[in-house]
Amino acid sequence: MVGSDKFPVSSPRWLLAELTYTCPLQCPYCSNPLDFARHKNELDTQDWLRVFSQAREMGAVQLGLSGGEPLVRQDLPILVKHARQLGYYVNLITSGYKLDEDKIAELKDAGLDHIQVSIQAPERTLNNYLAGTDSFENKKEVARLVKKHGYPMVLCVVIHRQNIHLMREILDMAVELEADYLELANTQYYGWAHLNRDQLLPTREQFQEAEAIAQGYKEKLKGKMKIYYVVPDYYEDRPKACMNGWGTTFLTIAPDGLALPCHEARSLPGLNCPNVRDMSIRDIWLHSDAFNKFRGFDWMKEPCRSCPEKTRDFGGCRCQAYLFTGDMTAADPVCGKSPHRYTVTEAIANARSSFQSGEGKPLVFRNVKNSKSLSSRMGKA
Amino acid sequence: MALDTKSLFSFSPLHRLQWEEAQQRFVILYPEGMVELNLSAAEILKLCDGTRDLEQIVSELETKFETTGLRDDISELLQSALDNGWIRQIPRQ
Ligand code: SF4
Ligand code: SF4
Numbered sequence: 001m002v003g004s005d006k007f008p009v010s011s012p013r014w015l016l017a018e019l020t021y022t023c024p025l026q027c028p029y030c031s032n033p034l035d036f037a038r039h040k041n042e043l044d045t046q047d048w049l050r051v052f053s054q055a056r057e058m059g060a061v062q063l064g065l066s067g068g069e070p071l072v073r074q075d076l077p078i079l080v081k082h083a084r085q086l087g088y089y090v091n092l093i094t095s096g097y098k099l100d101e102d103k104i105a106e107l108k109d110a111g112l113d114h115i116q117v118s119i120q121a122p123e124r125t126l127n128n129y130l131a132g133t134d135s136f137e138n139k140k141e142v143a144r145l146v147k148k149h150g151y152p153m154v155l156c157v158v159i160h161r162q163n164i165h166l167m168r169e170i171l172d173m174a175v176e177l178e179a180d181y182l183e184l185a186n187t188q189y190y191g192w193a194h195l196n197r198d199q200l201l202p203t204r205e206q207f208q209e210a211e212a213i214a215q216g217y218k219e220k221l222k223g224k225m226k227i228y229y230v231v232p233d234y235y236e237d238r239p240k241a242c243m244n245g246w247g248t249t250f251l252t253i254a255p256d257g258l259a260l261p262c263h264e265a266r267s268l269p270g271l272n273c274p275n276v277r278d279m280s281i282r283d284i285w286l287h288s289d290a291f292n293k294f295r296g297f298d299w300m301k302e303p304c305r306s307c308p309e310k311t312r313d314f315g316g317c318r319c320q321a322y323l324f325t326g327d328m329t330a331a332d333p334v335c336g337k338s339p340h341r342y343t344v345t346e347a348i349a350n351a352r353s354s355f356q357s358g359e360g361k362p363l364v365f366r367n368v369k370n371s372k373s374l375s376s377r378m379g380k381a
Numbered sequence: 382m383a384l385d386t387k388s389l390f391s392f393s394p395l396h397r398l399q400w401e402e403a404q405q406r407f408v409i410l411y412p413e414g415m416v417e418l419n420l421s422a423a424e425i426l427k428l429c430d431g432t433r434d435l436e437q438i439v440s441e442l443e444t445k446f447e448t449t450g451l452r453d454d455i456s457e458l459l460q461s462a463l464d465n466g467w468i469r470q471i472p473r474q
Contacts, residue, residue: 011403013415059401059403059404061399061401061403061410062410062413062414062415062416064413087399089397089399089410089411089415091412091413112413113397113410114412114413116412116413146473150394152395152411152412154412154413180395180412181412223382223464223466226466338442346418
């Protein structure tokens, strides 16, 4: 099963460690699972140290520490230190909330390579509304301190209909804060973002306008700031090459130790993702059913199976296929060749009418209360 | 930025050059990204430690590999490393 001649198994390059689902913020586009409040049994320090060592042995070299908010883990400096000694490039992906100068210096000493700070919007009221927390000034201060302590400074802004009209202001803010990298991440509609899609998905015109502005700055800032623009796949005709192919590059470990081929894979029923409490990273990567399930091309159906483009996009995202069609082996419905493309077109139309009428459900914020009530609605599945 | 052949070249503090055992090659690491280097690119970039200019890098590598005529290839690589922000040039005092 593993590593047929046609599709040899590569080794993982990226390890995403979701250290906790706890977060002081409440972003309505959060990619954490809706029922995160159910998964409480967090890995302890020793578990993480072991996971880092085992994944490094397999060849992982980029390590993302995320969550939730990774800063709530008291053992963060210990984890960073161990990871750096193993030779990882250590990325901290944080909301920056309550990150102070002492901590920034302590983490630098421990060997942290880079801090990515996310800001919700380029002005206080909207930022605080979207974050569900009064955090705007604090975040900007953190961005300055990150820079001051010699880290490459990466600013991340998730883009959606509530802030897309501020694209110019977002870019100006990044310039003012002297970001080395700016990640303009169009929302990917999973988890909470999927729940709030009618309120978050911009119209095609809004996307085009925002993209043109970002492109203009990209030219202008060449050599000073790198701008990554994550395209919104709903408006594309072909899917993204999700995870660079299932089980080829990325390994995510959820707070409770579940090992996931993609950070949304928890939502796929019957996938039976293994847990690092029961299995080594080596066995998980090479031998678990979950990691082998969508490797290569044998699992595909039409139209992907006979499609010449399958080596480029691997049929797109399994989680998106499942969300739209109920079938995780279907083509990603974003694809123009998918018989389910109409479901994406419908989603776009629904969001547009909610935008034009100014009506629709209010945003559901990501917090424990909402997670608990959504979990009980989802049943004990 | 144009290559200044008289400058000293140093590796960018915002990037890390590292040998990867699993890949049997040198890589450049930076925020959420990685570039895999071939052997000659790695040999050149390893010498960008703030003490050498173009001539010195060329002559060291020509000696090491017992060959000549590397200048064009090396300056081409340095130019693209500069454009990518992997290295910096420090004017000589
Ligand atoms: S997206 Fe927002 S709510 Fe979700 S983990 Fe990140 S900061 Fe917290
Ligand atoms: S049919 Fe499948 S493989 Fe072909 S382009 Fe669409 S998603 Fe990709």
